Every structure is written in structure tokens, then in C-alpha cells.
Amino acid sequence: MAQKTVKVMFIGDVVGTPGLKMVDLWLKNFIKKYNVDFVVCNGENAHHGKGMSLEALGQLLEAGVNVVTGGNHTWSNFNFFDTLKTHPQVLRPLNYPKGTYGRGYGIYKLPEGMGDIAVINLQGRTFMYPIDCPFRTADWVLKQIKEQIREQVRFIIVDFHAEATAEKIALGWYLDGRVSAVLGTHTHIQTADERILPKGTGYCSDAGMTGPHHSVIGMQIKSATDRMLFQTPHKFECAEDDVHFAGIVLSLDRSSGKTVGIQRIFYPEFDRGEIA
Amino acid sequence: MAQKTVKVMFIGDVVGTPGLKMVDLWLKNFIKKYNVDFVVCNGENAHHGKGMSLEALGQLLEAGVNVVTGGNHTWSNFNFFDTLKTHPQVLRPLNYPKGTYGRGYGIYKLPEGMGDIAVINLQGRTFMYPIDCPFRTADWVLKQIKEQIREQVRFIIVDFHAEATAEKIALGWYLDGRVSAVLGTHTHIQTADERILPKGTGYCSDAGMTGPHHSVIGMQIKSATDRMLFQTPHKFECAEDDVHFAGIVLSLDRSSGKTVGIQRIFYPEFDRGEIA
Amino acid sequence: MAQKTVKVMFIGDVVGTPGLKMVDLWLKNFIKKYNVDFVVCNGENAHHGKGMSLEALGQLLEAGVNVVTGGNHTWSNFNFFDTLKTHPQVLRPLNYPKGTYGRGYGIYKLPEGMGDIAVINLQGRTFMYPIDCPFRTADWVLKQIKEQIREQVRFIIVDFHAEATAEKIALGWYLDGRVSAVLGTHTHIQTADERILPKGTGYCSDAGMTGPHHSVIGMQIKSATDRMLFQTPHKFECAEDDVHFAGIVLSLDRSSGKTVGIQRIFYPEFDRGEIA
Amino acid sequence: MAQKTVKVMFIGDVVGTPGLKMVDLWLKNFIKKYNVDFVVCNGENAHHGKGMSLEALGQLLEAGVNVVTGGNHTWSNFNFFDTLKTHPQVLRPLNYPKGTYGRGYGIYKLPEGMGDIAVINLQGRTFMYPIDCPFRTADWVLKQIKEQIREQVRFIIVDFHAEATAEKIALGWYLDGRVSAVLGTHTHIQTADERILPKGTGYCSDAGMTGPHHSVIGMQIKSATDRMLFQTPHKFECAEDDVHFAGIVLSLDRSSGKTVGIQRIFYPEFDRGEIA
Numbered sequence A, B, C, D: 001m002a003q004k005t006v007k008v009m010f011i012g013d014v015v016g017t018p019g020l021k022m023v024d025l026w027l028k029n030f031i032k033k034y035n036v037d038f039v040v041c042n043g044e045n046a047h048h049g050k051g052m053s054l055e056a057l058g059q060l061l062e063a064g065v066n067v068v069t070g071g072n073h074t075w076s077n078f079n080f081f082d083t084l085k086t087h088p089q090v091l092r093p094l095n096y097p098k099g100t101y102g103r104g105y106g107i108y109k110l111p112e113g114m115g116d117i118a119v120i121n122l123q124g125r126t127f128m129y130p131i132d133c134p135f136r137t138a139d140w141v142l143k144q145i146k147e148q149i150r151e152q153v154r155f156i157i158v159d160f161h162a163e164a165t166a167e168k169i170a171l172g173w174y175l176d177g178r179v180s181a182v183l184g185t186h187t188h189i190q191t192a193d194e195r196i197l198p199k200g201t202g203y204c205s206d207a208g209m210t211g212p213h214h215s216v217i218g219m220q221i222k223s224a225t226d227r228m229l230f231q232t233p234h235k236f237e238c239a240e241d242d243v244h245f246a247g248i249v250l251s252l253d254r255s256s257g258k259t260v261g262i263q264r265i266f267y268p269e270f271d272r273g274e275i276a
């Protein structure tokens, strides 16, 4: 009997070698557990906590990831710029100005019989860089995707790499009913607001960080705190301990492409003790 | 038999009349359900979505709140400045510079036999205003609290009103073992990272918004989106629909004051469908 | 004998009633003294220090101004939005996103026999709002201007309303040889870097403020200082004293449109004593 | 016959080797021309355009500079941190938080019979880092200076390294009558607002850049423009051409310490053509 939904796993910012190892160790289990058909993973911090590398890309693809998205830290490793051009599995935010290296969306094959899936990477501007408008860029790319292929792509996943919660949820509403899901990255803290918006778009403000959580969003606690205490530069050092896997699983309806189920994954869970 | 823990309910930013009504309707049920002993509530958006008012304060206290904390929006309603001085149940971030109206911490009575509880309100600086250092201000106030009273206050709750996840978790680590809990407010989106830090401090990056969630963090969707699309002013209008209660319940050990249980509340839950 | 140059007067941000009165009192004298043919004036603060009004527009035009440019404060007075649409003498920064009220450039008649002059209003993004790219918008509008009219417009004045010196001088270099002049506004402090760039474009980072200089960039000193000391809102009050006229006079070559002379005006001069 | 004033030369941000050479070549001439008694020079960009070095310090002192001030770029070269501690001729902004390397003010000997002069280095916070309040830090240090020495120091020069014009002029008013002069640095563009404030404090928003002006505030034009066009990192490269000397000369009354003359120096002058 045919499966009625397409299952997509979306992995939040993978940080450094600990994050890469966690994906390597656990992704295959989650794929099996949830019958995942396609995996999107934000990799902007995979290379020692800052930027991407060809090696990190290889490890993510090897672990089962299909598409690696990026963000502001995509640009942190100059050596990766060529790979952005040559590897269609790697995306950087689409709304960087014309003339920027690499691509910001792609259409990929799902397993046999399921058709195609589009992945779009966008970046916010509030408290970030004044790149092109993510709302208008979304309008543009959705038009492109429709025109580019005869049959409409039913499955469209947006990685919205942004800082401000207002900008994130605003894009969610803006695209509700027009894409399968809008999932946030960049803050490295998973939000608890996963939901299905009224017109069928899956939404979560941030998928969280796959990486070391004995840290300040992936960075050694002391360096991070010293930056705040003294407001002077302190060397970035990737943290190592308390590594968790953070992501979101989506069930997409095979005929409409809409989200019919959304679930956060944070594994293993934090210690929360007991109320009562 | 004596209860072994003190139960604290912490309510995230209450937005406008819908938020106030939600607190009025549901807080008493939660107090009963969790045997809550003390309620702290961030009220910076209680007055029609921006700032506080004497009327909103009255409603919150009437509903069962013990202490109302604030944030950057505390200053949005000039008419409230006097109340900041006269009402010890209202706090504004302590690390506003010397000479600012109002108080930033207080020591309050718990129900009989439980002793006192301190509530400290701090505000972040990243992407916000360059007020005094929240880390150093925390050091200062903890010293004050110890000196001020003979017997040490065992229960200390920090509302850290901040934008950046890095600054929030950094303060969590900084105060781990020194306060009962560091709970974030301001982003209006609840985070899923509630945990007990290694030395016993309860932590969650953001308690979320008690208010209308058919909105952009409490504001009508169209005004908020137009602000982003056009980068020009658009009248703030408080949203009305899809009102949820967002908060955190803590169990604090009666002898050490440490968190032994932390649980998020978001009620009613969002529609998440099923993964199947 | 025919005059060999076109003379343009560019007036920096006019602030409030004091600024309007100064323009009324002194502009005609400067027009006579320098044989000025055309007057461009930034008016974003003409309406009591914040925004524009139909009345302020009338006063500026009456005083001899030909075109009134704007900036971020153009949007401070909602009542002015209709006038932006109906009055071609008023500009707002062109690089606000499509769909914004008003126009961002215009082509105007010079006195008989001199042809036309284009005025372009652009706004920076560094430390401001993430509107469209001012560099690319400049490229677009220069193409428009050439295509729009058969004979090439020789005289093109750019008011670049921006905060960061780097962004201002970068646009100067970007447009060197392509426009008559790039003149900055917004900081309310006149800069001493007026110059003719190598390819003939006149440049000055900021024309300065025409308004009360016993102030903090036009605002009462106490309110402005209190904002900085306390980081809380303090009512904006326009200052009144020590009113100066700040602007720039350009001589443009009649055949090439290039700047052949640039001179700052700040009148009356500040007290500088003597070095001796 | 005794000279009635003390002459102070204040040199704006020296950028890279071109800037250092310009100081070496011309400072001695200016010292002679204006009978300069004491030289303060902002050196935050002396080391190849970013930060300071022991070598650059040596060259500045050798050229006739007495005190080298800093700013946000003081921290760009980690190798210089020890020198901050060991060399009292080097200052960094005083309002960096307690625990930061180096010193933020000093009291220095003037030539025989003239007494002492204090130099204070402060940094702004608007559009910069949330360090300590520059206004309150100024209050503190002026009290220190008075208490530290029996006879009051009459001559006090403040280098206010800040971005926003509002913050600069606000500090000017705040210190009017309490220090000899408040002179701005950091924007690398000289402002034309040098003046003597009503109570005798000399003021100028920015002394400008001593360095290559065929540049974007000292940086190669192409890299700087590409950063703005693409909002991605582009290697910093110090510019080389069109080197100018930018500074301010002050005459201070020997008995009151107040400014009795203030004059900008920008040498050689830019090409400005001719009006008329």
C-alpha cells in the first residue's frame, strides 16, 4: 500500500565536529524511525563552528542529508566559495544580492514516485545585513518554480535563517498556503511554537542547534561571556560537550503538499526534573 | 505533611486585553493544578500591547499575580511612571542607569512558613539599548540581597528580558548555582530549551507570549508585515485572535532554593497534526 | 555674455520653525550673491523638527526652494503622505521599496536656455533601515533618466541621506563622472570634505543642518542628553537658539554638467577665537 | 616675554603606513608653524589600517606625538595588548568595562613652566558597543583628576571616539566649561563644526583621517564598495593614495585652561575648483 505522506527531516544549525558526529551517529536512526524521505540540514556552522567546508559537506551527505542550507556564516570560510558554485546540494540564502556566489534554491528528486521537492533558503534582515527583501524574494522564487517546471512542485521547504521572531513569524503568515513549511534557523535555540498554520503551512521559529549545548550557542562559555563582559574580541572556540540533535519532522500530504503533521526533535532531552 | 518544594509560576509577556483576559480566566486553574505558591508575570505589553497601566496592573494582581516584571516597553506609557515608584509589586529592569524611575528587584513574602523570595528583572543589551551590564548588575544585586537580610533568601527568580539567545544562555551559565532560575522574556516566542543547569538553576530562554497568536508577536499581521515590506511606520494595532497562555512552572527545593523541576506551559496547544 | 556655469544651491536638513525662518530670511541673499539658478533643500525635519507638512513645503517653495528632498523622517508625519503623491517638487528617498508613497527623483526645468536638471534622493542602509540597495537604485535611475528623455540631462544632483561616512563616500566614488554631485544629509553636522572627485563629481559627506545649533542636532539639549543618560524615551522638543544656515553651492559646467566649483556655506560662522 | 597660551595639536585617526609617513613628514612643520606644545594623536588604525602595534607607536612618538589615543580598533591587534599595559603614552577608551587592558586617561607634563595636561579617551555607544556610559565616566574621571593632584589640572583634552553626531555634540555640551576641549574621532571624515562652546570648551565633531583619501575612509574603494553591494566579507586592504594630514590646533588660556582659539587643519586641501 502506498504511503500517503512524504516525510521530511529538517536539521537545525549543525555546529562543528561535535555536531557533524551527532548527525553521523543519529540521523540514520531517525530516518528509519520516521520513514524519512528527504533531509534538509542547515550547515552554516559545520566547519569548526564557523562556515562550511568541502569536507563537512561530504560528511553531511554521507550521513544521509540531501540538501545543506546556509546563512550569514556561509561566508566565514573563503575556501568554500567555489563549492557553492559547483555543488547543487549546497544552498546559501537566496536573497543575497545579485552577483553573490552560489544558489539560493534548488529542486530535488524525492524517492521514486513522489515527484520533486523544492528547498528555498532565505535570510532575515532585522538585526542582520540589509540584503534583498525576503518577502519579495519569496514571491519571485515561487513564481520561478512554477514556471520552471510543467507540473507544479507540490513540496516546498523554506529555511528562513533569521534573528528576530517578528520577521520569522511574519514570513510564516506571508507564505501560509503557498509552501509546505517555513522553518527557522540561526538562533541555535529551538523554539516550542511548531504548528500548522491555518492554510496548511508547517511552521517553527527555530529548529535549534545540533551541536554542543554546554556552551553559549555552540561557543565555549568563557569566551562568549568575556565578549559580553568586556565588549572586546575574544577568540572563537567551538564547544565540545553535551551534544544534542535538534530538528523537525514534517509529514506532507502527497497530493496537496501541505503539512499534516509537525514534530520537534531534541535528542537526548535536557534534564528537567519533575514538578509535583 | 509539609510540602517539600515551593512552586513558582512564571508568565511570559502578557499582550493587551486578550492577554489580560487569558490570565484572568486561566491563572487560577493553573495555580490550583500545580499548587503554585507564587506568580511572577511579565507585563510590559499588558496595556493595549505597549507598556503598562495602573488598570492593567490591578487586573493582573486581581488574577493572582504577585509580581509584575517589565522590559523595554515599560517606558511606552508615560502615565505609568508614577506607579513604578509607588507600587513595589511592579519591577522594571534593574540595569537601567541610576536615576531611572522605579525598582528592579524586590523581596516578597511567600505563603506562611516558606520564607521570602527575591525577584530580579534584568534586560539584555545585544540588539537593544546600551544600559548597564546585566552580568555585573546581577553580581551587585545578589550581594545586596545577601547583605540586606540576615537569613539568606533561598529563592531567587530572574526575569531576563533580552533579544539575543547568546546573551540569555550566557547569563544562565553565569548565574548557575547562584539563583533559583533564569527565565527569559521579550521575544514573545516560547523556546523549547527549558532545563536544569548543572548547578541547579532552572533555565528557559523565553517563556513566550500570553496573548493573541494569530499575529506577529501580538501585533496585527498586516501592520507588522507592512512595516517589513516598506520599512516605513505603520500604526501598531494589537491583535485579538487565537489567545494562548504561555509560562513556566518551577519546583524549587525548600532548603537549597534550587530548581528540581521545570515545565513549560502553552495552553491550549497549537495544532500540530500527526506525523503517523 | 552668456553665463558659463549653472549654479546650484543645496541646503542641508532644515529643522523646525527656526530653520524655516532662516531659509526665508537668508536664501534670497545667497541666491543673489552666488547667482543661484536652482535650489534643492532637504526638508525632512521642517515640520517642528520631525517630518514635513504642506505648510512647511509652502514656506520653503515661497522662500525660493525648487525641490524639497527627504529622508527617514519624511514618514514621521502621516498627514503628509498625500502631498508626497500630489506635489512633484517633493521627493522621498527613491530606494524605499516599490509600493511606497511618493517619488524619489524628478526632472525639473532650469531657467531659460539651461535645459533640465534631475534631482535624485537616496537613503543609506548602514545603521538605518534595510531598504533597497542605493548603489543599484542609482544605476537604475540613471538609466531611466537617459531613456526617458531624448537629449541627455546634463545636470544631476544626488541627495544621499545616510548615517555612515563609509557608505556616503563609497556612493560618491561609485557615481563619480556619472552625476554632477553627490551631497550628503542626515547627520545634521556639516563635514569639511567638500571636493571635486577625479572624474568631475562634486562631493560633500554632509551639508549640515539649517536650524538651531544650541541643541543636539536640532533637539533641546536636556531631552537629548537624558535619552542618552537613561536610555528611556524623553519627549522630542525642537530647539530654538543659535540658528545657522548650512548648505553647499555648486558651479556646474554647462556643457558637461560636471562640478567645476564647490563651496560650503555655514552662516553665520561659529565662534572660533584665534590661534595666534 | 611669556607665551600666554598653550598650543595643542590633535591629530585624527592615522591610517596605515601612508598615515604614519604623513605624520612623520609634516607634524614637525606644523609644530613649528603653530608653536605646538603638546600633540595628541588617535592611532587606532595606524597598524596597516586596523589596530595598533609597538612599531607604529614608536614611529608616532618619534614623529613628535606625546599621547596616542585609541578606539574600537585598538582591539584589532591582539599583539598590542601588552603594550597597552606597559606604555602610559598609549590610551584606549576609558569607558570599556572594568577589567579591560590598559588605561583610558593620563596626566602628562607640558613643557617647562606650563604645568600638566590630562588626556581622556572616551568611546560612544550609539551604533557601537554597549560599554559604560561615556557621560558618567567623564564625571568620574574629572573627579579623579581633581582629587589625584593637589593643584588642579587646568588643561584637559577629551578624544571622544564615536559614530553618532548626536552623541558627540551631547558630550560637548555636557562637558562645556569642565574640560579644555572635546574633539571627536572615528568617522574618518573631518567635520566643519569646530567652535568654542559658550563656557569655553573647544569642540569639533570629528578631526578627520590622516591617511589615504583615495579610499573609503582608508580602505581600498573596491573592497569597501563590494562589502556594501554584496553584504558579504571582502578582505580589508588599506588604501595608499591621496594622503592628507587632518587635525585640529587649539590655543588654551594658560590660567583658565579654556579654549581661546580652535582651527582645523586639512593638508593639503582637496580640489574644490571655483564658484563664481
Ligand SMILES: [Fe+2]
Pocket: A013, A044, A045, A071, A073, A186, A187, A188
Ligand atoms: Fe548558526
Ligand SMILES: [Fe+2]
Pocket: A044, A071, A072, A073, A161, A185, A186, A187
Ligand atoms: Fe546564522
Ligand SMILES: [Fe+2]
Pocket: B013, B044, B045, B071, B073, B186, B187, B188
Ligand atoms: Fe514584550
Ligand SMILES: [Fe+2]
Pocket: B044, B071, B072, B073, B161, B185, B186, B187
Ligand atoms: Fe520587550
Ligand SMILES: [Fe+2]
Pocket: C013, C044, C045, C071, C073, C186, C187, C188
Ligand atoms: Fe534630518
Ligand SMILES: [Fe+2]
Pocket: C044, C071, C072, C073, C161, C185, C186, C187
Ligand atoms: Fe534623517
Ligand SMILES: [Fe+2]
Pocket: D013, D044, D045, D071, D073, D186, D187, D188
Ligand atoms: Fe578609525
Ligand SMILES: [Fe+2]
Pocket: D044, D071, D072, D073, D161, D185, D186, D187
Ligand atoms: Fe573607530
